[in-house]
Amino acid sequence: MQKYDILLRDLDRDGILRLTLNDVGRRNALSEAMLARLALAFAEAGNDPAVRVVVLAANGPAFCAGHDLKEMTAGRADADRGRAYFTKIMALCSGVMQSIVNCPKPVIAEVTGIATAAGCQLVASCDLAIAAETAQFSTPGVHIGLFCSTPMVALSRNVADKPVMEMLLTGDMIPAARAAEMGLINHAVSPEDLQAATMAMARKIASKSSMTLATGKRAFYAQREMSLPDAYAYASAVMVDNMLARDAQEGIGAFLEKRSPQWQDA
Structure with missing residues (x-):
């Protein structure tokens, strides 16, 4: 045992x-x-x-x-x-x-x-x-x-x-x-x-947004199995969705306002 x-x-x-x-x-x-x-x-x-x-x-x-x-x-x-x-x-x-x-x-x-x-x-x-x-x-x-x-x-x-x-x-x-x-x-x-x-x-x-990390990790492994045109099309769509996420809005706002971001992981 x-x-x-x-x-x-x-x-x-x-x-x-x-x-x-x-x-x-x-x-x-x-x-x-x-x-x-x-x-x-x-x-x-x-x-x-x-x-x-x-x-x-x-x-x-x-x-x-x-x-x-x-x-x-x-x-x-x-x-x-x-x-x-x-x-x-x-x-x-x-x-x-x-x-x-x-x-x-x-x-x-x-x-x-x-x-x-x-x-x-x-x-x-x-x-x-x-x-x-x-x-x-x-x-x-x-x-x-x-x-x-x-x-x-x-x-x-x-x-x-x-x-x-x-x-x-x-x-x-x-x-x-x-x-x-x-x-x-x-x-x-x-x-x-x-x-x-x-x-x-x-x-x-x-310390980063877990939503952002999950998005990036998933995209990294997915795109490397694609052709170059397909990889760019896929990554561009991922970027669009990412830009619409709350943490991206918060992160960009924090950068422009010179403050630390407050992540919601969403």
């Missing part, structure tokens, strides 16, 4: 929700239980008006080591050699990654230690990421005969083709400084400054 919660939740007075992976003994692997908890946590965060920003952090030396290979290997004992179980786990994992993108609240990864395979995918799926300088990232599936195809989806939407292909084809670990150069993370900071740097960014973002 599990004696601890594998996903911790803490909401502060600024509306910053810290979700902390806490399955340290399994290197915060994306087990079936962890995926279920993450799916629920992001669904709840998206619907909770008290939450303005989500920070995804981890306890222990690993941010996330990817799928729980022992758990998945056990599925091979099934009559279909695990096909149904593997399909279920991949669907759960893909759903969690998409729930981060679809969450109307900005999500920031706070990365310590290693983030490998689906753990690297988890970082790439977040809107922003800050890592300790000692953090490392990899998609090491090729070492065990398993190409990191699902991590590839998130990585290829964040990083240029050649660096992503190098990660996928070699399975090599890359340091945080290189991850920042590639655009996988925003910043690499000293380990002792990591939480402070992450929370400073979270508080800066949390």
Whole structure:
């Protein structure tokens, strides 16, 4: 019987929700239980008006080591050699990654230690990421005969083709400084400054209109899948609707009147 919660939740007075992976003994692997908890946590965060920003952090030396290979290997004992179980786990994992993108609240990864395979995918799926300088990232599936195809989806939407292909084809670990150069993370900071740097960014973002943030996040992910003319047409329509929102009227008025805006998040 599990004696601890594998996903911790803490909401502060600024509306910053810290979700902390806490399955340290399994290197915060994306087990079936962890995926279920993450799916629920992001669904709840998206619907909770008290939450303005989500920070995804981890306890222990690993941010996330990817799928729980022992758990998945056990599925091979099934009559279909695990096909149904593997399909279920991949669907759960893909759903969690998409729930981060679809969450109307900005999500920031706070990365310590290693983030490998689906753990690297988890970082790439977040809107922003800050890592300790000692953090490392990899998609090491090729070492065990398993190409990191699902991590590839998130990585290829964040990083240029050649660096992503190098990660996928070699399975090599890359340091945080290189991850920042590639655009996988925003910043690499000293380990002792990591939480402070992450929370400073979270508080800066949390001070904005949540309506504006949700509008912008949704539009960002929608337009990048469109052709250039379609993207401009879509973004122009979004801007028109945004201009008609109360917070845009308040924000522009506050700027012209040289005062702080009073957001209504609408």
